[in-house]
Amino acid sequence: MKQKKWQRWVWLAVAAVAMLGVGTLPAQAKTTNKTVTFGQLTNKNPHRLAAIRQAARQQILKQTHAKGSKVAAVCKVKLPKHMTKKATLTPKGLRMNLLDNKFKVKQITIPYSQLKGKVLNRYLPKTQRTKAIKTKKMVALTFDDGPDKTLTPRLLKTLKKYKVHATFFETGQNVSRNPKIARAVLAGGNEIGNHSWNHPDFNRIGTAKTVSQITRTNRAIYQATGTLPQFVRPPYGNITAAEGRAIEQPIIRWSVDSRDWAYLNKTKDINEVMRDTRGGDIILMHDIHAQSVAAAPTIIKRLKAKGYKLVTVSQLLNYQTLPGLQYFGAHDYRTAGK
Known part of the structure; x- marks a missing residue:
């Protein structure tokens, strides 16, 4: 009887934790890193790839806490222009490796919120995907x-x-x-x-x-x-x-x-x-x-x-x-x- 009672209390405690979400892994933690080409991300659309480069410049400035004087320099950072180049989808965003640059940044991760409408929906979390809207009004x-x-x-x-x-x-x-x-x-x-x-x-x-x-x-x-x-x-x-x-x-x-x-x-x-x-x-x-x-x-x-x-x-x-x-x-x- 005592053992069954103890097991019952354990079960109740586990259930309570599950209901509260305490100690459980967030959904994005289950996401594994996935390597993709920019051609896949953009359906080989050069305008979409240019949008990724635009988002990358913003991320470089943010990541390095750069001053305004660095805006011209960030435009000179070499960023992907070929669809065969690769990046990695991570739980936090799109991770890109950079060539040597004046910011001395080797890698950036662009939040998916900055890529909404820029890369294909299937590569974005559901919360960042675009949906059809009615603009009549x-x-x-x-x-x-x-x-x-x-x-x-x-x-x-x-x-x-x-x-x-x-x-x-x-x-x-x-x-x-x-x-x-x-x-x-x-x-x-x-x-x-x-x-x-x-x-x-x-x-x-x-x-x-x-x-x-x-x-x-x-x-x-x-x-x-x-x-x-x-x-x-x-x-x-x-x-x-x-x-x-x-x-x-x-x-x-x-x-x-x-x-x-x-x-x-x-x-x-x-x-x-x-x-x-x-x-x-x-x-x-x-x-x-x-x-x-x-x-x-x-x-x-x-x-x-x-x-x-x-x-x-x-x-x-x-x-x-x-x-x-x-x-x-x-x-x-x-x-x-x-």
Whole structure:
């Protein structure tokens, strides 16, 4: 009897532990390391491979706690360009070996969260896989040329009030002047993209100077926020195919131009956006014009009244943007420069 009673207490204790999950192995601990080629990860898609290189640069900077001055150097680290090269799927992410580099890093592990929409779903944990979304009632508000020391904080208050998020394409010179505001943009759940250093027409300055504009701005944004921007929006929407390949960041254009820069009129801004906006659109505005910022509350309220959900560019495009491609809306993308 005593032995049976003892066994019963042991069984109850084991059951309690199992229910609480104490002492049990997490699901990912059962995952074994698996070697894969980049061709397998990307289905031999060069744009996906470029996205992995983009994520690798961010991870190198993070892993080494690098300062902004190292942003240019990370672009020179030799990263895989051949589909036959191999990496390892681990419980924590994609592990890659690196060739000799100035950062003296031999190996990095890119978290799967940074590869969502970039590698094929079957190589990602279920929580990081993309799923089909309906964009019929989704739009993305975007604002160019900031941050402005007065107007951008005002706009951020509006976004917070109406519980919506936007994507800000900022110039490097304004980020360097207003780093706290750049941080506030991200702190509010919004996104920051690269809009060049001082707004030149890329088509007129050539590939080398275009890359310099982007790198310099990436450095300013990284210096201010601790993260590299994923997207680039070329000033005036102009970019060549060669520049798109050299930049190795997704290009974000727009499908609705508010023309707020031309009108400088609150009412016209509102009417232009409301007349042209449909589901899946990317709306272009500017947070350096008082009239545009003043128009934002009405635009947001009217769009929401029509049943639209206002989201970031990443959300609208389902996290599937790739370097070398330019995106005009939820279902409209082309090779950069075309």
